[in-house]
Amino acid sequence: MQRTIGVTGDEAVAYAAKQSSVDVIAAYPITPQTIIVEQFAQYVANGEVHTEFMCVESEHSALSACIGASLTGARVFTATASQGLALMHEMLYIASSMRCPIVMAVANRALSAPINIYADHSDMMGSRDSGWIQIYAEDAQEAYDWTLQTFDIAEKHDIMLPVSVNLDGFTISHSMEGISVLEDEDAKKFLPPRPLHYVIDPDKPITIGAGNNPEYYFEFKRQQEDALRRAFKAVLETTQRFRRISGRKYGILDTYGLEDADVAMIGLGSCMGTAMEAARALRRKGEKVGAIKLWLYRPFPEREILKTLEGLKSLAVIDRSCSFGAPNGALCSDILSTIHDANLKLKISNVVCGLGGRDITVPMMESIYKRALKQSNVKHVKKEVSFLGVRE
């Protein structure tokens, strides 16, 4: 049984956190915070949850408190965005290397300056290499579903890593949608209490977070990399189990129109809904175009992406952040290294767009498809990053 409720992306995430029976939330509730923790504070005030809600003095402290709570065995959730995530940066690495299965919603927003609170992926891309499992949602439904699912992935004993559930600021976080939600009992059945791998017991003290010199540090990084790669299997297991209870199908990535497509677009987050809408319109006119939406960005699913690229002539990669001075945008660099050894005759173009909340429209996506279609018939394409939607 499921119900449909009208909520914003923020409220959808808070509702999922509520149904996940979170033990501890620590958050710093000021700009650029979202309504996620505000909504959750209301659940606490109403006595609807038994969560310890800690209002701390900064985002750095918020994640620090989450790490401490997570190490005691608590199920921990928090949320942040843009500058807040940047202030957490130091602790992001500590959360992943101390193997804390924290789930954190990130309402992706631009980084200053100029001060801007609107959607783009600069915040999370800046923390790309922090060892977190990174999921991108396309809409409020996905943000709700992934929040529930990621606790299960994070807490698996061979993973024990934090997860960020990314939802585009405002486009998803503040827009109202009708979403299907599980009944509380079903959510509880899907997500039992966090399994414990060690117990904090004053009679049997253990040391957590000891120093490691050159003799040991490297081994723990290798261990982390191994654990992160186990997420591929875990995502498939968890999404299959979630499908049985919700009827909604998730996985590592989602595709549209790839059965016969010559040209496709690949990207993260809400703009992929726009891409699929543009693809639908073009397909009605007989153009063979498709789209690949990555749910899982870290670990980067090379094998699954390669499978989707078979038969394509041209691929446009959408980056919603700027990798200053890099040869390509962040996602495009990953794609290029993925296809490097694959011997594919595929023309890649990189489009950077939608920075600081600049709207990504259906006509914009159509123009990207049209350019990629043209490129698919040209012998040599000069590789360059194009900035779409910026005034010259």
Next chain:
Amino acid sequence: MSRKSGWRELPIGGNLYEPGSSLKYKTGSWRIFRPVLDEAKCTRCLLCWIYCPEPSIDRLKDRVEINYDFCKGCGICAAECPVKAIQMVEER
């Protein structure tokens, strides 16, 4: 520690389930200069024992002894000794 564990064998996240691991981790090899105590000059004032940050001055019944397993050779004991009973000698 004789053979160091590989990454698959180590507990996740670097947790230590037994106390006292620092005792197994000898830091004496960091030393460039070794403090050498002249027993004849030593007045047993214990200033070296008080000032040693490690602490690597072991206090025995009637004298002190330098613990070379952990002494990093900082030289504070030699600097503080009021009778110059400790000399810093270069390690070879």
